[in-house]
Amino acid sequence: MSKQAKIRRTTVPQIAGRKGGEPIVSLTSYHAHTAAIVDKYADFILVGDSLGMVMHGMESTVGVPLDLMIMHGKAVVRGTESALVVVDMPFGTYEESPGVAFRNAAKIMKETQCGAVKLEGGKRMAETIHFLVDRGIPVMAHIGLTPQSSNVMGGFKTQGRDEDGWAAIEEDARAVAEAGAFAVVLEGMVEPLAAKITKQIAIPTIGIGASAECDGQILVLEDMLGLNEWTPKFVKVYGDLGPAIEKSVKTYAEEVKSRAFPGEDQVYK
């Protein structure tokens, strides 16, 4: 029996079934080694297109190519055995038509062996979500602050500050749920709106900068580990890895320069 055949991952119906139940734990991961750690605690792992900014130094997620998502998706699937792996569809690979979205989502799923894809957009993406789900591709939706639309939105802005805008966002949430998405990420949304949407729709809401009332939470791993110099205000930082890495690199550099670096006789005993 192959290793893969023995792997029993959390399934899409299991995540969908957690609506109103035990909160869903999720984090992003982009590599096999961090994914293996996250896998012990997370119900699902998102290979988010935030990797363009976090790992590749891009200014936004708009420039992330499909092949990069596939490469990181493969690494995360290889490094894990129990979490559901969800891979983001990058900007430009799904908006044009349901057919284009199917072709690219199928490519992601075939090449990475992930369990689902995520795409941004509410009502305007409902037809595409329905098309994909109907053809065997589980879809996680993403509404509120949608980083791929940051050029239209004028930056990364919390949604719903003006109560007049709530109805449209609530409609987005209903539309993706009715179209067949198994869960929806609510990003950068005022707390009472995210709590209201969570009560209104039948699929789990996954909050990021939204509300503790959501059915689950997600954070960008590098943000919560303290690896980035800047993190969004809503991120609770659980680690101090940036300074810890710098300290190790500095010590190494000092040892090399002072010839205190261990020689072959000490390393290969």
Ligand code: KIV
């Ligand atoms: O790309 C990403 O990491 C995401 C999360 C912020 C939800 O979409």
